[in-house]
Structures are given as C-alpha cells and as structure tokens.
Amino acid sequence: MFQRNPSYSNPTPCNHLADYKLRYGLNGYKSFQNHLKTTPNGRTSIQNPDSKLPRCGSCDGYEGRLYICLICASISCSNHTLLHNQSENGHDLAVDVERAELYCYACSDQVYDPDFDRTVMSKHIVAAVLEKSQSAERSSKRRRFGSIDLLDLKKLKPLMSVKDQRSKSCYPLGLRGLNNLGNTCFMNSVLQVFLHTPPLSNYFLNDQHNRETCSKRPIGQLCLPCDIDRIFSAVFSGDHMPYSPAQFLYSWWQHSANLAFYEQQDAxxxxxxxxxxxxEREWKSRSQDKENGDCKCIAHKAFSGQLRSDVTCMTCGFTSTTYDPCVDISLDLDTHDFLSRNIASKSTKPVDSSSKSTLSGCLDLFTRPEKLGSDQKLFCQNCQEMRSSVKQMSIRRLPLVLCLHIKRFEHSFVRRTSRKIDRYLQFPFSLDMIPYLSSSIIRNRYGNRIFASEGDEIDASSKFEIFAVVSHSGTLESGHYVTYLRLRSQWYKCDDAWITEVDEEMVRNSQCYMMFYLQKIPNYKLNEDLSCLPISPRNDTFQQIAGCC
Known part of the structure; x- marks a missing residue:
C-alpha cells in the first residue's frame, strides 16, 4: 500500500487559529453549530439568530462579504473587520456568513482547519437526513441526534437513508467538491477542469503516471504529477465528501515559491x-518528435496548439512569418470605445457590465490585421531598414483541448491603476474555428487566389464543444472563482466544496474568465460515462455508481 510522504501535511494554521483552539478546543465549533444552516440545494451558510438579514454591526450594511465573530457572534463587513478586531482583544477569528469558511481578522485572510470542515459537513449530513425523513419520525430522530457528537462523521454516515445515498450517487463519478484551504478557489476551479478534461483523466486513470512507481518517490523528491495522480484517485474513488488537496498545494508551493502564500492568485x-x-516532469521521461520538436508530454498533447504571426512591411510588402506554440489563447474584450471614455474621465470604476461582447468578436479582434505604431518599427529583411508594418495573428494548428482566456483584468503602469472589466461576454457552446485558421486567413488576405501552404491546411476537426467554464465574480481585489462543468449534457456548478446542478442559462450569464472546448473527434466523447471504468492496475478502487449504469 502506498505510504503517505511524511513531508506532506495540511497547511500550517495561523497563530490566531492555534491560540483559539488552545483556549476553546472543539467546544467553540460545537457551540457555533447553531448558526449553521443548510439550504435545500446542499449549501451550508451562516444564519444570524437575531435577524433574518445579516447586517454589519458598524455600518448596518448587508452587501458584499459579511463575517460573524466566533467569540461574540457580532457581524462585520469587509470594511470593518479590522475595527472589530482592534476594539475587541482576542476576537481574531470569524466565519464567512455566505460560505461558512473560517476567516482571520488579524491576518485579513481565510484559514483552513480540518476540524471546522468536519463541523460544517456533519451539520450538512444531519440536515440531509432530517429533510428526507418522514414528519412522524422527525422528532424522534432529532432526539437521537442530540446524543451524537456532530463532529464524528463515522457515526452520522450510517444514519443516511438508502434513498439519500442513491440520490447523491447519481452524480457522475469524479464529481466531488474541493475544500477551500484559504483563498484557494483559484486552484480548486482549475483542478476541477483538469479532473474532467478527457485526455488528462484517461492519462492518469490508466496509470500513465503512477505515483507508486514514480522515479522521484524513492529519493523523497516532490513530484507534482504524483500529487495530481493522488487527486484523481481520491476524486474517482466514489466518495462524494469534499476532498482537501492540501498535499498538492504544498507541492505546488515548492515549485512556485513566489506564489507560496495564502493570497488570492490568478486562475x-x-x-x-x-x-x-x-x-518539466514528463518531458524528461518521454521522447520528442525529432522532425518538428513537438513535446509528447500529456500537457502539450492535450492543450498545445500553434500560432502563426505574419508581419508585412508597408513599404515593399515583404512578409515575415513566425510560428509559436501555445497552450491557450488570450483574447481582448472589444471595449476600446468604452475604455477611451473612462480614461478621458480618469475613472477607475469597473467597466459597465451592461455592455456586451461576443466570443466571435473577440476572435475576430485577435486575428484582425494590426498596424504597429511608429515606435514599433521592425527591421525588413527585403528593405534592410526599419519599416512600419502590419501584424496579423492566426491559428496554424488547433489543440485537442482549446482553452480561451478572456482578459478581464486591466493594468495601467503609467497611471498605476488596475481594474476589472465586468462586460458580459456571449459565447456559444459549439464553436467552429475554421474562420480563424491560418489557411482561411491567408486565402482571405489574397482574395482566395492561393491555397494553404507550408502545412497551413484546414483541420478536419475544427469544430469544438464546450465542457467547462471558469467564472470570476466580484472585484479585482476581492473576487471568487467557480467552475461550471458539463457532464452528460447536464451542467454542474463547482463552488469549492459545494456541487450543485444548474441550468445552461446560469452558465451563459456568468462572467466567464476561461472557457474550455473539446475537439469533436470520435476518440473523446464529451458526455462519456466514467462510472464504469475498469479497476486501475494498481488496484485503486473506482466504485461503480448505483443508478448511473
């Protein structure tokens, strides 16, 4: 059996959380359970016993993030959390009212504690059992629950009815929430995409990278693919309780030391x-294509494409062409008119969300010829001088999984300001990329007088189907990431530990930040049922899901 690497551990709690648990132990969490409320869709939040609508005790506001103190149960908005902490000595910890997650006033950051997670989940299980039970049995069940330690999930699980277990198990295999470890929604949202990207799931679930036989394991080195393999095993085990990817976070921190802190990062x-x-890990153990140097690692096999850049001299018409690999395509929102008005008025407010853009418009903007400014003159090989030129981008080779990144965060180094563009983007679920291929761009440039050359041929698999959307809500300074997954023609919202079914209208109305499309080819079916996967060669248990086969 695989032994846990002793170098891995849950994130070290902040000193204020450690002091709180030293003073109150778990009794503070138990007494706080009266404030927990589970909604019918399975979401646990905080309710204020004194008021139906929670409000900040300092400004009486109710919008934005609200936090309830673990010591005195007073509520503060994000603008007055430090004020409460400074006025009440030792009142360092609070709980996010909407999300039921721990927050440290003193550190101004989310903190993670497995004991608190067990408190929330035990309340969720009790609420689910009470909701499913008959009204005649409800009072007796409540008396029975009164003698049970709500932090002991092992005692609560057998109390769940068979009907309740079956309803949960009908979610597709691999659909499992991920606990927020402290401002890690950016990580959870992307991990959910990786877990349901067919090339990646096929790779890891078929032991193409096995953490038990990895060459780095005997010498105790960190290996990020091993931690990803561990997440796949846990998520596809059939367990629907939220999973904490703490080992992965620790390993990623070691590989990205400049990002190793509990602050919101960019997804x-x-x-x-x-x-x-x-x-980096897979490339060393796998050969490259000797003809064109293409990397055969799973990351590039799934996401890698190739962009073509044509720079044409405006004096002699000579065109210089370069090719660059890419794993995603970053697109600008067509907001130039609106931004020019805001810059003229020196406004730092987010771009108005009432205006609309389309994904096709963003792709047209990406492949549109762009005249380079006078300060961007390039050397023309034909003229042998610096000349003004026109640049045009196109897609030479499409990836198997197309990632489109929308540039919603704008930074001005001159004015030293940053803003988020909240403009609504209309995007299709089915996408045809033919108009943006190099072959199409070249024919249009020369009036269809020439055909594709130098390998710029129309890809027979230029049609894509969407399967995941990463959305960002809130402001640049205080925002939140969620992922929408499309499985078996049904959309699911993955909001950290919480998984809920949603309709496609909610997905279309989201502030999409990253969109993931899969090529329509026979090898990868978007709605493939993974609940009947064979047992892994290393005997990982991938349980079949009742009612789904």
Missing part, C-alpha cells in the same frame, strides 16, 4: 504554472 496563471510543472 489563468495557476493553469499555466501547473502545465509547466507537468511538462
């Missing part, structure tokens, strides 16, 4: 960082 940067780490 797109995290996505690129993880693919880089997978590439």
């Amino acid at each position: 797109h940067e995290f996505f690129i960082s993880v693919l880089d780490r997978i590439h």
